[in-house]
Amino acid sequence: RRILTMRMTRHGSASGTGVAVCATAAATRSLCAASAWLLIVFVASSAAGCADAFVPPLPPPESARTCSRSISAIVPSAAWASSTALSMAAKKKKSKAKKKSPSVGVGGLKGFGSSVATKDSSAAGGAGGGGGTIDRSRDALAFYDYLERHGAGDNLKRVALATFPLPGVTGSDGQAIRIRGVMATRQIKKGEPIIDVPYELAMNLGRESSDPTLPAVGLLQDYCRWKSGSGSGSSTGSSGGRREDGNDRERGAYFQMLPPYRGDDCRGSTDFFSDAALEALQFPPIRDETVRRGEQTAARYERDVEPMTQISDNLYRWSDGGDDDVVTEEHLRWAVWLVTSRVLTVQGDENTGESYRLMIPLIDMCNHDRASVHVLTGRAVPGGRLKILAGETVEAGSQVNIPYGGGVAGNDRFIQDYGFLDAADGGFAFGVVAKALLGGGGEFGPTLMGQRDRTAALATLKTTTIEQDEAELEGTTERDIREALAFRIGVKRALERLDAA
16 A cells, blocks of 8 residues: 556556556646655656556644645746756865755655755755745755766756745744755756666665565665764665665765654654544544554564664664664654655566665655656666656756656545645545545545445544534644644545535
8 A cells, every 4th residue: 555656658556556647847736745655666668658656645744734735836037057057066066065054954844855944945046036946055066966976967957956935835933935856957858858867876775565664774774874974885785785885975965865863854754643643633544554554663673673783883873972872763763754755666677577675866856746747767777777757848947746646646645654635636635535435436446445444434534523623723733633633624525525416
């Protein structure tokens, strides 16, 4: 249930229950996201085509204003920096780095890239007035330089990281919330690559499985090596094995762009919800699955991580500080969330039939748009290229997005695994949940919700009325509970619409 499988041109799904996926760069309904067991199976493709997909969800923001997390088309008001200038900016990282790095971490609506306040992105320059702003912060320049050094520099002639405003959404300090995403810096025609990353740049976390805690252990170890400076070797190589080539130090520029431990981004996930918030969802299937994943994480920590922290002082050191600077179960939970929100499952050699879990820099920083028609393609093989091909012409200044739920996933998956609620298209994603609860897949195909889950969820949702839920929402300030209330209100309204129809 936590697999987003995308196959180009030849359709199919790893789970056997995939749904067609497409994507657009017009970003008319792009949504930020924070977490999900995102698995995208890339298959060599010649051009257009959709993808089979199957997805998951997650919860909301610091201000938790039950907003739709949708973004209208981004058309910046100022001229965009040329691709040549952007490429040069990456090479001038050292001189730029002397400037104070902007702080980030304003809570709320998240994409793969994270969210920032308007004042945080001012150093980026570029367009203002409600449009996208190219990110030229110290961390971003280091990341651009990292791409240049590892065979992905040509991407900087087409795209850049940027921050985009969320209309009408502000943080507790009154500053507009902006999400980081990927922006086209020139026109990209249909069929051309938008992003083209060498397989060797990706982090291979091993072969595909349904357990996100296993790759999370390797990811956490690599991250700790970089953060603490305790070693020069990377524990996870592009072949899925272990290697010692100093790449984790190099990869620090990528790690620095990941949402931080205990940051606002990860707290959007139901994995970090309080018990009260899980109950407030009034949706036992989400509550039960979240609890199971938490138990799985605890067991993995006790079995594979904690013993190693006692054997080696350096293996899982979180920083270069004192004796207490070793990872805890909560650190592993954060790593599991990174895996569920960012990992793409990519098919390997066609003769083996194996698939691998990859974290692909730049590609995994694209935000969500249900209507996206772009195509992901490539294989996890030495010398392979992992690409996003333009499914339609992308104009300069447009945000480049992909569909996290294949364009048909419901908010039951979004709130659990991604950390947002999709209220676009008249509450389409709430309608998906409502139809599943009533036992009909309709245009979405067979429902994936069993009778027992449907019965339990419907009974729990009936314990309060929409009016009671709205009154509770008005008087609640806790972020996770507000998101839970927004979810159940949306589902109940969708059920009312279906009943009226």
